[in-house]
Amino acid sequence: MRAEQFLPDHVNQIEIDGTTVRKGTVAAFxxxxxxxxxxQASEAGRTAAMADIAAALPALRAIGLxxxxxxxxDALREWVEGR
Numbered sequence: 001m002r003a004e005q006f007l008p009d010h011v012n013q014i015e016i017d018g019t020t021v022r023k024g025t026v027a028a029f030x031x032x033x034x035x036x037x038x039x040q041a042s043e044a045g046r047t048a049a050m051a052d053i054a055a056a057l058p059a060l061r062a063i064g065l066x067x068x069x070x071x072x073x074d075a076l077r078e079w080v081e082g083r
Contacts, residue, residue, distance in 0.1 A: 026063075032056075033073070057083055
């Protein structure tokens with residue numbers, strides 16, 4: 001399956017089992033995970049990243065991201081698994 005088969009260019013979101021999954025959810029998660037691991041990140045930036053990750057978890061789980069990929073950072077993985 002190609003990306004445009006899952007979400008065509010003209011579609012920005014889909015519903016999976018009652019959860020809205022927006023285009024860009026995985027990319028935003030990756031950005032926030034990098035920020036989580038950035039020792040130069042401000043506390044405010046890290047706090048915002050944590051909130052954004054938490055908000056995205058239902059969509060990421062709905063698409064099965066964590067059924068296929070594992071978070072390499074132990075602290076982030078444990079934090080995600082605890083939510």
